[in-house]
Amino acid sequence: MQTTTHPVNKTPFEGFEKNQPYSDRIARMKYDLLSSSYEADIERARYYTQAYRETEGSLPAIRAAKGLEKTLRHMSIKIDDDELLVGAKTIKKVAGPIGIERSLSSLMSFVGIQFQGKDVDAIRFMDKVGGNSPEFLKGYLNLPDEMVHEFSNEILPYWEGKDLHSRMVDQWRKEGVLREGEPTKGPVGAGGMQGHVTVGLQKVLDLGFSGIAHQAKTQLDRLKNDAPLYDKRKDFLEAVQISANAVIEHARRYADLAETMARTSSGGRKKELCDIANRSRKVPELPAGNFMEALQSIWMTQITTVISYGEDSIFAPGRVDQLLYPYYQKDVEAGLLTKEQAIDIIEEYLVKLSTFIAFGANNITIGGMDKNGASAVNAMSYLFLEAHENIKGLRNGLAVRISENTPRSFLRKVVETHRRTAGVAFFNDTVIIRDLNQDGYPLQDARNYSIVGCVEPTGTGNNNGYTASNSIRLSAILEMALHEGRQFGADWQQMGSKTPLPDTFESIEDVKKAFVDQLQYNMALMVKRANIKDKLFADAFPTPLLSSTIEGCVESGLDLTSGGSKFNHGGVSARALATVANSLAAIQWAVFEEKLVTMAELVEHLKNNFKGAEALRQKIINFAPKYGNADPKVDDIAVWVAKVYSEEARKHACILGGVYRPLLVASGTHVYEGRDTGATPDGRLAKQPVSNGISPANGTEKNGMTSVFHSVCAVSAIPMPDGTGMNMNFNPAMIQSEEGLEKLTSMLEAYFEMGGRHIQFNPYSKETLKDAQQNPKNYPDLMVKVSGYSYRYIDLSKALQDDILTRTEFSA
Numbered sequence: 078m079q080t081t082t083h084p085v086n087k088t089p090f091e092g093f094e095k096n097q098p099y100s101d102r103i104a105r106m107k108y109d110l111l112s113s114s115y116e117a118d119i120e121r122a123r124y125y126t127q128a129y130r131e132t133e134g135s136l137p138a139i140r141a142a143k144g145l146e147k148t149l150r151h152m153s154i155k156i157d158d159d160e161l162l163v164g165a166k167t168i169k170k171v172a173g174p175i176g177i178e179r180s181l182s183s184l185m186s187f188v189g190i191q192f193q194g195k196d197v198d199a200i201r202f203m204d205k206v207g208g209n210s211p212e213f214l215k216g217y218l219n220l221p222d223e224m225v226h227e228f229s230n231e232i233l234p235y236w237e238g239k240d241l242h243s244r245m246v247d248q249w250r251k252e253g254v255l256r257e258g259e260p261t262k263g264p265v266g267a268g269g270m271q272g273h274v275t276v277g278l279q280k281v282l283d284l285g286f287s288g289i290a291h292q293a294k295t296q297l298d299r300l301k302n303d304a305p306l307y308d309k310r311k312d313f314l315e316a317v318q319i320s321a322n323a324v325i326e327h328a329r330r331y332a333d334l335a336e337t338m339a340r341t342s343s344g345g346r347k348k349e350l351c352d353i354a355n356r357s358r359k360v361p362e363l364p365a366g367n368f369m370e371a372l373q374s375i376w377m378t379q380i381t382t383v384i385s386y387g388e389d390s391i392f393a394p395g396r397v398d399q400l401l402y403p404y405y406q407k408d409v410e411a412g413l414l415t416k417e418q419a420i421d422i423i424e425e426y427l428v429k430l431s432t433f434i435a436f437g438a439n440n441i442t443i444g445g446m447d448k449n450g451a452s453a454v455n456a457m458s459y460l461f462l463e464a465h466e467n468i469k470g471l472r473n474g475l476a477v478r479i480s481e482n483t484p485r486s487f488l489r490k491v492v493e494t495h496r497r498t499a500g501v502a503f504f505n506d507t508v509i510i511r512d513l514n515q516d517g518y519p520l521q522d523a524r525n526y527s528i529v530g531c532v533e534p535t536g537t538g539n540n541n542g543y544t545a546s547n548s549i550r551l552s553a554i555l556e557m558a559l560h561e562g563r564q565f566g567a568d569w570q571q572m573g574s575k576t577p578l579p580d581t582f583e584s585i586e587d588v589k590k591a592f593v594d595q596l597q598y599n600m601a602l603m604v605k606r607a608n609i610k611d612k613l614f615a616d617a618f619p620t621p622l623l624s625s626t627i628e629g630c631v632e633s634g635l636d637l638t639s640g641g642s643k644f645n646h647g648g649v650s651a652r653a654l655a656t657v658a659n660s661l662a663a664i665q666w667a668v669f670e671e672k673l674v675t676m677a678e679l680v681e682h683l684k685n686n687f688k689g690a691e692a693l694r695q696k697i698i699n700f701a702p703k704y705g706n707a708d709p710k711v712d713d714i715a716v717w718v719a720k721v722y723s724e725e726a727r728k729h730a731c732i733l734g735g736v737y738r739p740l741l742v743a744s745g746t747h748v749y750e751g752r753d754t755g756a757t758p759d760g761r762l763a764k765q766p767v768s769n770g771i772s773p774a775n776g777t778e779k780n781g782m783t784s785v786f787h788s789v790c791a792v793s794a795i796p797m798p799d800g801t802g803m804n805m806n807f808n809p810a811m812i813q814s815e816e817g818l819e820k821l822t823s824m825l826e827a828y829f830e831m832g833g834r835h836i837q838f839n840p841y842s843k844e845t846l847k848d849a850q851q852n853p854k855n856y857p858d859l860m861v862k863v864s865g866y867s868y869r870y871i872d873l874s875k876a877l878q879d880d881i882l883t884r885t886e887f888s889a
C-alpha cells in the first residue's frame with residue numbers, strides 16, 4: 078500500500094498554455110495529464126484475486142463486495158499538490174483498473190489501443206505474443222519485473238477458465254451458438270461488457286452511502302417474514318451494505334492522508350488540506366451540504382463505481398447542471414462561493430474525468446427540459462460551458478440537450494463554445510423524448526434522460542443501460558446477402574442463412590429480401606449470445622455498488638445485472654447505414670435500370686475488389702444515387718434499412734426485461750469494420766472504412782449541408798431509442814464572425830425543427846488536421862469528435878485520423 082503526494086511537472090511543452098484563461102493550478106493539472114502516457118496498474122486485479130480466493134463458496138454478490146472492500150482498503154492512494162477534489166482509480170495518472178474477473182484480455186484492452194491504435198507496433202507485438210505475455214507487459218505497459226511476475230504467476234492462473242469472457246465463450250459453444258473455429262467477433266458481436274449506465278448520483282447526494290446502507294438494511298429487515306424471498310434477496314442487500322461501507326472507509330483514508338499532509342504544510346495549502354480532510358469525513362458518507370461537498374461526493378462515487386466494475390465502463394455522470402445547481406445557488410446567495418471559484422473547481426473535475434480511458438466514458442449532459450417540460454437551463458449550464466471551453470474540452474464529451482423551450486441565447490453560447498473546442502454534441506429533446514416515451518418510459522422519466530457512451534439516451538440513475546454491448550455489422554449482412562450467407566474471402570464458412578444465388582435476383586426487391594433474411598438470422602444469433610452473457614453476469618458477476626445507486630435495485634432486492642432497475646432493456650449497435658443504402662441504390666441503378674452489369678458479374682467484381690472493372694466502379698461512384706443529397710431514390714432505401722434494422726432489434730426480448738433497443742453509431746469501429754469487409758456495390762474498395770452512424774459516406778455529399786440534413790432527418794423519423802450519430806466537418810472560417818455564429822445557430826434550429834436527432838461538428842480545416850498529423854507536438858490538446866466521442870487527435874491511429882480528414886468539409 079502506498080500513500081504519497083505526487084508533485085506535478087510544471088514545465089509547459091510546445092503548443093500548450095497559450096493565452097489560456099484558466100488558473101495556473103488547472104494549467105499544471107492539464108499539462109500533467111496530457112504529458113502522461115497510458116500505463117497498467119495491477120492493484121485491483123491483485124486484491125480482487127485475493128478476495129475471491131478467500132471467499133470460495135460464498136455467493137457472487139458477497140464475493141464482488143468483498144473484492145471491492147479489500148481493494149478500497151489496500152489500494153495505493155495519493156493527493157497531488159494542486160488537487161482540491163480527491164480520489165483516483167489508480168495511483169497512476171492515466172491507467173484503468175483491471176477487471177480480471179470479467180476478461181483475461183482486460184489488461185491490454187483498458188489502455189484503449191484496441192480502438193485508437195496509435196502504436197501500431199504495439200498492436201502487432203500484442204497480437205504476436207499475447208496481451209498478457211511478460212514481453213508485452215514490460216515492453217509496452219511499463220510494468221516492473223516484480224509486477225509482471227505477480228500478474229503472470231499469481232493472478233492469471235487463478236482466473237483461467239473462471240473469468241466471464243471464458244465462461245461465456247464456453248457456454249456459447251455448449252449451446253450451439255458458436256461453432257468451432259468461428260470468430261467471436263464476426264457479423265454479430267455479443268461479447269461486449271455491460272456498462273453504459275448513468276450512475277444514480279442524485280441518490281448519493283440525497284442519502285449518502287450511509288443512507289444507502291441503511292436503506293438496504295431496512296429492506297432486508299422487511300423481508301424477514303417472507304423466508305423464500307428473504308433467502309433470494311439477502312446476499313444482494315448485504316453486499317450493498319458491505320460495498321457502501323467500503324466507499325465510506327475509502328473516503329476516510331483520504332481524510333487521514335490530508336490531515337497527515339497538512340501537518341507539514343503551511344499557508345493556503347495547509348487550509349486546503351484541512352478542508353479536504355473535513356469534506357472526506359463527511360461525503361460521500363452523508364448527504365452533501367454545499368457545492369464543494371456535492372462535487373467531491375460525485376467524483377468519489379464515480380471512481381469507486383469504476384473500480385468496482387473493473388474498467389472504465391462508460392459510467393456517465395448524467396445531468397450535472399441539474400445535480401449541482403441547487404448547491405451552487407445556495408452557496409452564492411450565502412456569500413460562500415463565487416462564480417470564478419465554481420468554474421475553477423469544475424475545470425478540475427473535467428480534467429479528472431479525462432483520465433478515464435474508455436471512449437465515451439465521461440459524457441456530461443446539460444440543458445434540455447425539466448420533468449414538467451419547461452427549460453432546465455440554469456446558471457450551472459453556462460458554467461460548465463465556460464469551464465469546458467477554458468480547458469478546450471479535453472476528452473470530455475459535452476452533450477447539450479436542445480428543446481423547444483431552450484433560450485436562444487443559450488444555444489448561441491453553445492455554438493460560441495464549440496468554436497474553440499470540438500467537444501460539444503447537440504441533441505434534440507423532441508425526437509429523443511418521443512422515442513423513449515414510445516419505448517415505455519413515462520413522460521417525466523423520458524424528459525429526464527441523460528446521454529451515456531457516445532450518443533445514447535438513457536434514463537438518469539434508473540436503468541441498466543447496456544446500450545452498446547452488442548452489435549450487428551450491416552456491411553457484413555449485405556455481403557452475406559450477395560454471397561449465400563458467406564463473406565467474400567471466407568467461402569468455407571457459412572455465417573448466415575442460405576439465401577439464393579445472386580444471379581437469381583430479378584429485382585432490387587429480391588436483394589432486399591436476402592438482406593432481411595440475413596439480418597433476421599444474425600439478429601436472432603446475437604440475441605441468443607447476448608442473453609447467455611447477461612445470465613452469466615447475473616449468476617456470477619453482479620455489481621452491488623453500482624446497483625445501490627440505481628433506482629429500483631435496493632427496492633426490489635435485485636442487482637442491476639438481474640433486472641433490478643426501474644427500467645430494463647438490451648442494446649444493439651450498428652453502422653454502415655450509408656454504405657448499405659448506397660450499395661442497394663447502386664445495384665438498382667447499375668443492374669436493374671442502366672443494365673451496365675449483371676448481378677452475377679457485379680458480385681464477381683466485388684470478390685475481386687473491382688480488379689479489371691475500374692471504369693464500372695467510377696460510373697457507380699459518379700452517377701449512382703448517394704445518400705446525403707436529398708435524393709429520394711436512395712434516401713427511401715436508407716429509411717428502409719433503418720426501419721428493418723430497428724424493427725428487427727425491437728421484436729426481441731431481453732433476458733433482463735424489455736426489448737433490444739437499436740443504435741446507429743460507429744464509435745470509430747467503422748474503420749475496423751471496413752478492414753474486415755470486402756468491396757461493396759457503391760464502389761467502396763475492400764478494407765476501406767464503411768460509413769459511420771447515420772452520416773453520409775465520406776465525400777459523397779455533393780449538394781450542400783441542407784441536402785444532408787434532409788436525408789439525415791428522413792432517417793431520424795425511424796425510432797432509434799438508443800440513439801444515432803451524425804458527424805460533420807466544417808471550415809472554421811464559418812464561425813469566426815458574429816454573422817457566421819448566427820447562421821450556424823439558425824442552421825441548428827432548422828435541423829432540429831426538421832426532426833434531426835443528433836449532430837456534432839469538427840470545426841477544424843483539413844490543413845490544420847494534416848499539420849497535426851505531421852507535427853503532433855504542436856497540437857497537444859487538439860480534441861476531435863471521432864464518432865460520438867471526443868479524443869485527442871494526435872493519439873488516434875492514422876486510419877482514424879485519415880477517416881476524419883476525408884469527411885466532406887462544409888463551408889456554408
